[in-house]
Amino acid sequence: MNIKELSKRLPPWTKRLKWPGIVIISLTLLALISFLVIIFGGRFVVDEEDLILDEMTTVETEEGEVIERIYTKNRKVVPISSIPEHVQDAFIAIEDGRFREHSGVDFKGIMRAVYKDIIAMKKVEGASTITQQLAKNLFLSNDKTWMRKTKEVMAAIYLERNYTKDEILELYLNRIYFGEGTYGIEAASQHYFQQSVDELSVAQGALLAAMPKAPNTYSPFENPEAAEQRRNIVLSRMYDVGSISAEVMKRMQGSTLAVERAEESADTWSNSYVDLVIDEAAEEYHISRDELKRGGYRIVVEMDPTIQRIAAEEMKNGEFVPGTKGPVEGAFTLMEHDSGALVAVVGGRDFKHGDFNRVKAQRPPASVIKPLAVYGPAMMSGEYDPFSLLSDEQQVFGKKDWKPSNHDDQYDGQVSMYQALIESKNVSAVWLLDKIGIDYAKDYLDKLGLTTDDKGLAIALGGLSEGYTPFQLAEAYGTFPQGGTKKDSYTIRQIFDRHDEVIHEHEVNETEVFDAQTSWYMTEMLRTTVEEGTAKAGTYNKALAGKTGTNQNLDVWFTGYTPQYAGALWMGYDRTGNEGAELEGSSVYPTRLMKSILTRIDQQKNLQTAFEKPEGVESLPEPVDLPVITNARGDLDLTGLALLRGTISWSAPKDERIVYRIFREEDGEDVKVGEVTGKGEFKVSAFSIFDQTKYYIVPYDPLTGKEGRPSNTVTLEWDL
Incomplete structure (x- = not known):
């Protein structure tokens, strides 16, 4: 019997049920499919990436002091374990009393809300659960359509099936908006109460729970009465549910x-x-600015807030600004030279976010480069020391007939390296660079991180096509107090991710450049430069070594170091070349400003009073100041054997290192007859009382090999 025959034998009434049956079965299947879609289709609504909340990044010191926050949304995600139970209870009581019981959608709550709405003839109570609110806020728009509501239910059920109640509540409390640009319970607690969420009282937790429904309406700052009423409703709900x-x-x-x-x-x-x-986060660790705004990082930096504040305040001080035409700008950086840690950075006299950060600007270094490109490499060659004599005569250099001049247009013929550095002699620096060779000097500049494509002798004076930043010069000068080892500067010590795991940590990068002896000699010479030379402007009573630089009064510098810090300070214009753009007062101003900053730091930090000489290096002797002798005299007297003897005497300074060479004029020639060291007297044998031989004294510096000016001439006469 086939189906066709069987259908003919069925009672007639069954045929009347055919189409209704089909409809019922279809509707049942449709309902079943819809149910399954709602139950299991949430995975197509939920985007797991949206569960990772945007979180602010904090920049903080090693001690945990938050310096600044970087964010698109002011949110700090905290674990549910950090949120007190009474705070959790407050939100559950007011938003979803059956949160711990339902499976994402509260059908009892829906029926109750519908009943109350019918009785009141208006909408008086919502039925969305905390899970539904979270789903809507994370994955959906605010469109009021059945499709959006269906997706909300699907997403809520998905969340309930895949996450615990605590995980859902944690997401909810960290996601919601509390007004005034504040997202999440921790940021709200800090914003409204200046304390962390784990310190909130019951009343404070209730107030925060009152706000998400209408953050502006219930703002305790803008509408305190409405906020208090809403808070009290929350407290009543907490009582109703037994919290x-x-x-x-x-x-x-x-x-x-x-x-x-x-x-x-x-x-x-x-x-x-x-x-x-x-x-630095972008360049060294490949974390973009946008990622910092949402990634929830914790960046531990090397800033010393005390020093940073001092530097920022002093940079604004008009007392240290050269008299000029137009606004003068500046840049300052200070680093711990034993590590490279940057403790303070000021990128402008009134810098704010979005401005050009001038510490990253390349500027001609002028004479600041002399110890780095000329004198340091020269001493490393073994052919020169601080008392080697250098030419100080104006002369032509190179094929282009370049004739540099000293800043004061004064020339001494010959000077020691010591004197040339202290007085910032331009001609001597160029002459010495010519002797040691440009390529040789550039090898040292490369080691110092001061690479340049320039190939001329103007390097000796900092006349470069592209200059250096304050960071580069501070790093380079920090080499000397570190015995010749250069440390790269940095700001970031560690970076933690949102789970408080260390993902990046600074590694010291160092380069051996100079030996310890050269470095110590340079420290002693630069210390004298600050005390007696071109960098003596201003007042600082502790140990400081440094050098000034002036680039045609367009850029002025002071770069130097203390036993703890190395720093560079630049002043000038953002744009040069305009008529009347010259600074007045040259490098006096950055020198005074640097010393003022250090003085204020010393008041807070008690900086060291002296540089400590490393073991195994020789001290730099004090330079010899050759006297000008104008009071020489010659006397005759009788010895015990009735022989005539002459005495030449003069006033000798206290420096017992000075050698006095005695000459006599004989037949048109000058003949050396002897020398004494550290004394103002010399004995001469005389054979006739009528001897009219003329004598004179020439002081001699044994450190440099330089002779001083001859004294007045004398003859030997009886002292009557």
Whole structure:
């Protein structure tokens, strides 16, 4: 029997049920499919990436002091374990009393809400659960359509099937908006109460729970009365569900809001430094600015806030600005030379985020380069020392007939390296660079990180097609107090991810450049430069070595170091070449400013009073100051054997290292008859009382091999 025959034998009434049956079966299948889609289709609505909340990055010191926050949304994600139970209970009580019981959608709550809406003839109660609210906020738009609502239910069920209640509540509390640009429970706690979420009281937690429904309406700053009423409703709900006792409810409802608005500061003291941190994160660790805004990193930096504030304040001080035409700018950097850690950075006299950070600008270094490109390499050659004599005569150099001049247009013929550095002699520096060779000097510049494509002798004077940044010069000068070892500067010590795991850590990068003896000689010469030479402007009473530089009064520098820090300070214009763009007062201003900054740092940090000489190096002798002798005289007297003897005497300074060479004029020639060291007297044998031979004295410096000016001439006469 086939199906066709069987259908003919069925009672007639069954045929009447055919189409209704098909409809019922179809509807049942459709309902089943819809149910399965709602139950299992949430995976197509939920994007797991959206579960990773945007979180602010903090820049902080090693001690945990937060310097600045970098964010698109002001949010700090905290684990549910950090959120007190009474705070959790407050949100559950007001938003979703059956949160711990339902599976994402509260059908009892829906029926209750519908009933209340019908009785009131208007919408008086919502039925969305915390899970639904989270799903809507994370994955969906605010469109009020059945499709959007269906997707919300699907996503909520998916979340409930794949995450624990604590995980859902943690996401919710970290996601919601609390007004005034604040997202998440931790940021809200800090914003409204100036404390962490784990310190919130019951009343404070209730106030925060009152806000998400309408953050502006219930803002405790803008609408304190409405905020208090809403808070008290939350406390009542907490009592209704058994989270708190009646006594606690009454006491908390009678408390003040106790909110505290943080002082809004327009101070930009840290902006230069943080700007550099952002750049370093991108260049060294490949973390972009956008990623920092949402990635929830914790960046531990080397800034010393005390020093940073001092530097930012002093840079604004008009007392240290050269008299000029137009606005003068500046840049300052200070690093610990034993590690390279940057403790302070100021990128402009009034720098704020978005400005050009001048610590990254390349500027002609002028005479600041002399110890680095000329004198240091020369001593490393073994052919020169601080008392080697250098030419100080104006002369022509090179094929282009270049004739450099000294800044004061004064020339001494010959000077020691010591004197040439202290007085910043241009001709001597160029002459010495010519002797040691440009390529040889550039090898040292490369080691110092001061690479240049320039090939001329103008390198000796810092006349470069492209200059150097304050960082580069601070690093280079920091080589000397470190015995010749250069440390690369840096701002970031460690970077932690949002799970507080270290993902990046600074590694010291160092280069051996000079030997310890050369470095110590340079320290002693640069210390004297600060005390007696071109860098003596201003006042600082502790140990400081350094050098000034002036580039045609367009760029002025002071670069130097203390036993702890190396720093560079530049002043000038963002744009040069304009008529009247010259600075007045040259390098006096950055020198005074640097010393003022160090003086204030010393008041807070008690800096060292002297440089400590490394073991195994020789001290640099004090230079010999050859006297000009104008009071020489000659006397005759009788010895014990009745022989005539002459005495030549003169006033000798206290420096017992000076050698006095005695000459006599004989037949038109000058003949050396002897010498004494450290004394103002010389004995001469005489054979006739009528001897009219003329004598004179020439002081001699044994350190440099340089002779001084001859004294007045004398003859031997009786002292009557």
